[in-house]
Amino acid sequence: MTRTLVFMGFILFLFTAVVAFSNTEPGTDELERLDTSAFEKPQRPGAVFGHDDHNEMAGIEDCDVCHHVYDGKNRVEGESSEDSPCSECHSLKANPENLISLSVAYHKRCRNCHFETNKGPVLCGECHIK
Amino acid sequence: MPKETTTEDVPIVKQKNTDEAVEAGLARLTPERIKTTINQVLENETGPKFKAYVETCMHCGLCAEACLYFLSNDRDPSYSPAGKVKQTIWEMLEKKGDVSTDFLRRAVHIAHTECNVCKRCSMYCPFGIDIAYLMLMVRRICHKLEITPLYIQDTVNSHSATMNQMWVKEDEWIDTLQWQEEDAREEFENLRIPLDKVGADIMYSVIAPEPKFQAGLIYQAATIMHAAGIDWTMPSSPGWDNSNMAMFTGDNEISGRIARAFYETAARLKVKRIVMGECGHAFRSIYDVGNRWVGWAMPPFEVVHAIEFYHQLLTSGRITIADKYKKTVTLHDPCNVSRGRGLHDMAREVTNMVCDSFIEMTPNREHNYCCGAGGGVINCGPPYKGERMINNRVKAEQLKATGAEVLIAPCHNCHSGLEDIVHHYDLNMEVKFLGDIIFETMEKKIFNPGD
Amino acid sequence: MNAFIAFIMGPMVWIAFLIFILGLIFKLVVIIKDVNARESYVYSYLSVKYSLRSIFAWLIPFFPQSTRQSPVFYAISYIFHLLLFIVPVFLMSHIVLVNEAFQLSWFALDDTLADILTVIVVLALVFFAVRRQTVPEVKYLTSFNDYVLLIIVALPFITGFLAYHQFFFYRQMVIAHVISGELVLILIPFSKFSHMVMAPLTRAYMGSEFGNVRHAKDW
Numbered sequence A: 001m002t003r004t005l006v007f008m009g010f011i012l013f014l015f016t017a018v019v020a021f022s023n024t025e026p027g028t029d030e031l032e033r034l035d036t037s038a039f040e041k042p043q044r045p046g047a048v049f050g051h052d053d054h055n056e057m058a059g060i061e062d063c064d065v066c067h068h069v070y071d072g073k074n075r076v077e078g079e080s081s082e083d084s085p086c087s088e089c090h091s092l093k094a095n096p097e098n099l100i101s102l103s104v105a106y107h108k109r110c111r112n113c114h115f116e117t118n119k120g121p122v123l124c125g126e127c128h129i130k
Numbered sequence B: 001m002p003k004e005t006t007t008e009d010v011p012i013v014k015q016k017n018t019d020e021a022v023e024a025g026l027a028r029l030t031p032e033r034i035k036t037t038i039n040q041v042l043e044n045e046t047g048p049k050f051k052a053y054v055e056t057c058m059h060c061g062l063c064a065e066a067c068l069y070f071l072s073n074d075r076d077p078s079y080s081p082a083g084k085v086k087q088t089i090w091e092m093l094e095k096k097g098d099v100s101t102d103f104l105r106r107a108v109h110i111a112h113t114e115c116n117v118c119k120r121c122s123m124y125c126p127f128g129i130d131i132a133y134l135m136l137m138v139r140r141i142c143h144k145l146e147i148t149p150l151y152i153q154d155t156v157n158s159h160s161a162t163m164n165q166m167w168v169k170e171d172e173w174i175d176t177l178q179w180q181e182e183d184a185r186e187e188f189e190n191l192r193i194p195l196d197k198v199g200a201d202i203m204y205s206v207i208a209p210e211p212k213f214q215a216g217l218i219y220q221a222a223t224i225m226h227a228a229g230i231d232w233t234m235p236s237s238p239g240w241d242n243s244n245m246a247m248f249t250g251d252n253e254i255s256g257r258i259a260r261a262f263y264e265t266a267a268r269l270k271v272k273r274i275v276m277g278e279c280g281h282a283f284r285s286i287y288d289v290g291n292r293w294v295g296w297a298m299p300p301f302e303v304v305h306a307i308e309f310y311h312q313l314l315t316s317g318r319i320t321i322a323d324k325y326k327k328t329v330t331l332h333d334p335c336n337v338s339r340g341r342g343l344h345d346m347a348r349e350v351t352n353m354v355c356d357s358f359i360e361m362t363p364n365r366e367h368n369y370c371c372g373a374g375g376g377v378i379n380c381g382p383p384y385k386g387e388r389m390i391n392n393r394v395k396a397e398q399l400k401a402t403g404a405e406v407l408i409a410p411c412h413n414c415h416s417g418l419e420d421i422v423h424h425y426d427l428n429m430e431v432k433f434l435g436d437i438i439f440e441t442m443e444k445k446i447f448n449p450g451d
Numbered sequence C: 001m002n003a004f005i006a007f008i009m010g011p012m013v014w015i016a017f018l019i020f021i022l023g024l025i026f027k028l029v030v031i032i033k034d035v036n037a038r039e040s041y042v043y044s045y046l047s048v049k050y051s052l053r054s055i056f057a058w059l060i061p062f063f064p065q066s067t068r069q070s071p072v073f074y075a076i077s078y079i080f081h082l083l084l085f086i087v088p089v090f091l092m093s094h095i096v097l098v099n100e101a102f103q104l105s106w107f108a109l110d111d112t113l114a115d116i117l118t119v120i121v122v123l124a125l126v127f128f129a130v131r132r133q134t135v136p137e138v139k140y141l142t143s144f145n146d147y148v149l150l151i152i153v154a155l156p157f158i159t160g161f162l163a164y165h166q167f168f169f170y171r172q173m174v175i176a177h178v179i180s181g182e183l184v185l186i187l188i189p190f191s192k193f194s195h196m197v198m199a200p201l202t203r204a205y206m207g208s209e210f211g212n213v214r215h216a217k218d219w
């Protein structure tokens, strides 16, 4: 009995593995995604993010919530940075000039808010949808 | 779907022998006594080591490959080291000591006749779990329940009453030594077996079967000592026997008494070191186990096994070989002095110094298979002999593969056990001690440092 | 729901790691106290030299006789144990989480490689289970609990794998993953997985007895 179960489990597992490796394009291209071109070798697809829909749903009006400007340790009130890519300040690796790396910046910006408001995706695959 | 077979469906139907002492003992037991005794031993006489061995075992079965019983019985899992623990200790723990007499009949059989406490399995378990220790713990329980097999219990009784294993009386002992001395004088005029010589360099000690059945070995030893010009002595009083069967029945109290009497004899004679004849388990008793029972981490005297002693005599030129032994020989590594003391390389050197053609048997050295007689198994006597032959088929195959004419077994237990094997499997080999061959090939002249 | 996830990916991770580490320390302390109280003779034999000699001998692949006699099993077990540590420690998703929490980061495996290694771990566990079914001497020793252990280790790998591929029930899968990962950590000190700290101890003792007293090798 147990032998059969183990065997069936094994087959099931192999099957899943085969499906997994062949299944690279689940047809989510149309989704609006963040641009990952700043990453050297992105491991995951860009996070799904519909800018206007998101902000409308979340009721965010001030751009500088995300597109902030820092001067050293202090946020510069009233200034925003919509015109420059995030990677201009947040380098790929954290460095003394900017302690927050690009991916951490994204993750913290999105996830922390989602945790605080108890709304929105917080797990890897909820944004990096395959 | 093929029919499922599980271990529950296929009980191992095999005749397991028993004897009067075991049966009479079992008949006396009550469930309460069984339970309290088992729990008393498992709770009070074990400690973190036992716990670690039981808890850490991953049930991986790798130790099976080590055990001659498993290999000789066509890989029957009930003979694997951990399998034997499962049938004994695990179940005692699981049932909290509430086990039946049928269970105990099986347990005493396993611990006393299906394990040589040879520790080969500890070298195959990736954790180094000491199965032999666990089997000895089962024997301890059997001892406390008074269901120890008849013949081996008799040797313990003898130890207890006479301080030797074979009911040898004091006058018998002294007579035998004097008789051997007299005989040996035909070879060497002035040969002595010095009794109780205080301050001698060496106390020579033997096991009780020597004076009882193999007095010729004492003769040989005396000749070698004399020829080598050794300042030696043998004790006339109890304490001369270095064997210790109580150590194999879990009768730790008597085991301690035996070891104490032995060391005290050596202390009384103020010798520098103890040299002993070719015996494995006796070596284990005075080198490894007995000393622990009387509170010494290592023996209070330098204990030298015959192999090492011969090696010293031959390399220092105290003994010279006239004409090397001609027949083809192979060497059995006794567990207790190879895996137990690392004398295997010396044994080979001695063999090569006295024999012309030595054929290695495999596996060898630390990895040798036990002769199947050790650990008190042969001492359980005739009721179990048939099984003992079946249980060491691998040894017979191993011996046969060497094709040697002579099998050297530098251990009493091995010697007797292997003689049985050779006979049972018609191997047509002569079994000899190293001492036999040295005696046969050495120059019978007295060592003179100037020569 | 996010609050629950915040809990299992935040404080609960702390709790799991604390139980894991303190549990192992506690276990060691109990053993040392027990040895001092009941078996202090152990120290008369224990030797650093011979303990390390034995442990190292057993760490070299295919050096001990035992490993040469069952090469397939040992090879798989060796790979399994290595990956058991390598995959979670060098997994990008794990490092990202640590990085966010502590600004620490280290070398990360490529996701695809990690994914393949995960499959290897699960296959190794399947091999162990099949071996328990088919090799008589192992089957004889096996009880239900031994399969439970295999399943418990397998869970974080299976759920992690399924989550990574986002096949189905993604959110539930990650939750299951995190909980099963924490379960493994918490169980290590209190189950047979504690062999992680017991193995060096039992090996050290046997190694010392063989080296010091028996003057023989134990591999």
Ligand code: HEM
Residues within 6 Å of the ligand: A124, A125, C008, C009, C013, C016, C084, C087, C088, C091, C093, C094, C097, C111, C114, C115, C116, C118, C156, C157, C160, C161, C162, C163, C164, C165, C174, C177, C178, C180, C181, C182, C184, C185
């Ligand atoms: C202690 C808390 C843990 C947390 C918070 C955690 C978190 C995660 C996350 C977020 C992922 C990524 C899922 C995705 O890509 O969508 C993941 C993947 C994974 N984790 Fe964990 N994990 C934990 C413990 C463990 C443990 C203990 C193990 C192994 C023993 C483990 C093994 C894995 C594996 C094998 C994968 C996926 C590998 C693949 O790509 O196929 N995790 N984990």
Ligand code: HEM
Residues within 6 Å of the ligand: B058, B059, B060, B126, B127, C074, C077, C078, C081, C084, C128, C129, C149, C150, C153, C184, C188, C193, C195, C196, C197, C199, C200
């Ligand atoms: C440094 C740490 C560890 C060492 C030295 C170690 C060593 C061992 C050894 C010697 C075995 C026996 C059989 C074999 O050689 O595979 C074993 C089996 C096993 N170990 Fe470990 N282990 C360690 C850590 C772990 C951990 C952390 C886990 C799980 C969380 C684990 C899970 C297992 C399992 C499931 C088996 C049984 C395989 C079977 O069913 O046959 N080990 N380990």
Ligand code: SF4
Residues within 6 Å of the ligand: B066, B067, B068, B069, B080, B081, B084, B114, B115, B116, B117, B118, B119, B120, B121, B122, B131, B132, B135, B370
């Ligand atoms: S000590 Fe020797 S006889 Fe006993 S189980 Fe281990 S290998 Fe077998």
Ligand code: SF4
Residues within 6 Å of the ligand: B056, B057, B058, B059, B060, B061, B062, B063, B064, B081, B082, B124, B125, B126, B127, B128, B129, C141
């Ligand atoms: S090899 Fe060691 S851990 Fe494996 S079953 Fe045997 S005693 Fe247990």
Ligand code: SF4
Residues within 6 Å of the ligand: B116, B118, B280, B281, B333, B334, B335, B336, B337, B369, B370, B371, B372, B373, B374, B375, B411, B412, B413, B414, B417
């Ligand atoms: S009788 Fe010989 S082979 Fe057998 S256990 Fe003793 S020393 Fe080993």
